[in-house]
Every structure is written in C-alpha cells, then in structure tokens.
Amino acid sequence: MAAFDYLALDPRGRERRGTVEADGEPEARSALEGQRLFPVRLAPAQARPGREADARLRLRTRDLALLTRQLASLVAVAPLEEALRTIAAQTERRATRAVLQATHARLVEGHRLSDAMAAQPRAFPPLYRAMVAAGEGSGALPHILERLADLLERQQEVRGKLVTALVYPAALALTALAVIAALMIFVVPRVVEQFETMGRELPFLTRVVIALSDALAHGALPALVVLVAGGLGFAQALRRPTFRRRVDALVLRLPVLGRLLRDLHAARLARTLSVMLASGLPVVEGLAITARTVGNRVLREATEAMVVAIREGGSLSAAMRRAGTFPPTLLYMASSGENSGRLAPMLDGAADYLEREFNTFTAAALSLLEPAIIVLLGGVVAVIVLSILLPILQFNTLALH
Secondary structure, three states: OOOOEEEEEEEOEEEEEEEEEOOOOHHHHHHHHOOOOOOEEEOOOOOHHHHHHHHHOOOOHHHHHHHHHHHHHOOOOOOOOHHHHHHHHHOOOOHHHHHHHHEEEEEEOOOOHHHHHOOOOOOOOHHHHHHHHHHHHHOHHHHHHHHHHHHHHHHHHHHHHHHHHHHHHHHHHHHHHHHHHHHHHHHHHHHHHHOOOOOOOOHHHHHHHHHHHHHHHHHHHHHHHHHHHHHHHHHHOOOOOOHHHHHHHHHHHHOOOOHHHHHHHHHHHHHHHHHHHHHHHHHHHHHHHHHHHHHHHHHHHHHHHHHHHOOOOOOOHHHHHHHOOHHHHHHHHHHHHHOOOOOHHHHHHHHHHHHHHHHHHHHHHHHHHHHHHHHHHHHHHHHHHHHHHHHHHHHHHHOOO
C-alpha cells in the first residue's frame, strides 16, 4: 500500500489535511469519500524523518497516566480527534507532544486509536493498546481509559513510595561511606606520621587500621578498575538466558528482597487482571501480554505457565496455585471470586491488600535499616578513634613509668 497526502473538505466546508494509505489514487479518493471527506488535492506522501523517530519515543508512567486521565475526561464530551489535539496543545513535555501529534495524524488518516498507538510501541505498552482496543470494540472507551488511568496511577504511587522511602537510607549510607573514607585516607595517615617518630611498637588494632588506610590510599584506583570491570562482565553475563535465570532465582530466594519482589508482582498482576476483567478483555490475552513485561525470568515463566494452564481449561486460582509464586491471600481471594462470580472485585481487593502489605513491610524494613547504618557508622568511627587513642595512652603510661 502507498501513502497519499491530502487536502480535503468536510461536510461543513472546513479544510482537513492528513495522510491516507491505499493501493492507488482512486482507492485513496474512495477511502476519503467513505469518511465523508471531499478531496481537493491528493499526492504521494513525502518522506517524513520525524515519523520514524516518533516510534522510538518512550513515555514515563507518570506522563502516560496523566495523558490517559485527560483523554478519558475529554473523550466523554468531545470527539477523539479533538481530544488528542487539545491535550497535545497544552502539554509541556516535548516527547509527550510528539507522541500525541503522531497519534493524532494516524487517527486523521482513518486508523483506529489502538492501531495508531501500535505505531509507537515504546510509548504505549502492549497491555495498554489491548485494553484500548477492547474499549473501542465495546463502545466503552471513556470507561476503559478511566480504569487504565487508575491502574497507571496506582503503579506510579507504589513506585513513588518505594523511591521516596529509599532516598534517606541511600543518602545516609553514602554519607557514612564518605566520612569513613575521609578518616581513613586523610586523618589516619597524618596521625601515623606522629607515631612513627616515637619508634615503638603500635597496638594490634592501630596496625590493622593503618594497613586498611594504606590499602585505601594506594589501592583505591586499582580497586575501582576491578569493580568497573567486574560490573561490565556481570552485565554481559546477564545477557545469557541461563545465567540470567539463575540470578533471578537467587534474588527471589533472598530473605527480604525476594519477598518484596514476589508481593509486588502479585499485586501488579491482581490489579491488572481486575482492570482487564472489568474492561471485557479476555484473561488469557491479558496474562500473555503481562508475562512479556515481567523482568524476572522465574516470575515470567510462572506467568506463562498460568496462560498454558488456563488455555487447557483450568481456572485462574488453580493456575496461580500451580505456579507456586503467589501469596496465599491472592489464591484464596481469586478462588472466592471465581466461586461467587465476582472475580474482578475480589482481585481488586487482593491488590489493595497486597499493596498495603508491601508498603508496611517496606516501611518496617527501612526503619530498621536507618538505625543499622547509623550504628555501623558509629562503630567504624569509634574503632578509628580508639586505634588513635590506644598508642597515645600506651606512650603516656610508659612515660610515667
């Protein structure tokens, strides 16, 4: 098929410009007339370098959630074409504006909204496009967009809380490392110079601290090179599927981090399934799309196994139980929802519960981490100070005798 740029008039006599795809010029004219547009000028489309660039643009979850919320509000009272043009005109982010303009251009060409979004797969995730397509098919697009906005805002809220909670411990840890490094590299060597002039054997603790100080002062650069090389090698090894799966399995077995990842995955899956069921999207299709977005290979394989089990005639709760990675609360609520015919509300409630548990567990873990960092910093500083005081006390004692 070829693309044709057109200038046409709508039934009200207003000019419309855009691009239409057709096998030839007669077919392009017929396609425009089918949209109640009367062609004034029709010519083969010129190449647009920016069009390919638009397909590579990515939207942040926060921007996509805001865009979806605005679109849901406007689509309920205005044509989709005008809604997209209005949002694009008022958005401040250049990437979001470019994505909306490209989507609007394809919409004007006669594409459905989900098809226009499919041309920009990095901006609109597969699950997002599938739910938009379901909304277009059922005629409930504003409602689907509202549910999508709720889903994206919840995901952003969970991510934002986690990042906010980690800021203080991370800053505290960096400060502790900086203080310890400054003491070991700058303070300890100057004190050692004074001890060396006394010509006496230093206490064991002082000798250990001096050895560590020398190692930091003279071996910092080689150690940094080794760390960078090791990090690059590890990143390269992660590209191998077998090694990546072993690492992912190991992460899930870690006492705290493993539980956090499993609960977060379960909450996200429950929330996504709830929105899909309320939107009329088949569970199997939604699960298959969700599985491709899971970063952890073990959790991805478990989700893919659920898809196979449901396609073979199994229930959702049975597939979850067989996967072996979901908390008992989700299994119980999914089973209750299937038995009562209220699966979507039960999954939504399970997601609320799991997110609350995740937030509580994260807050408790981080509340223990902060004093642990402070105690560790205090302990290291105390050891350094003690290693300096011991020789002084020892020499004073010898001087008195």
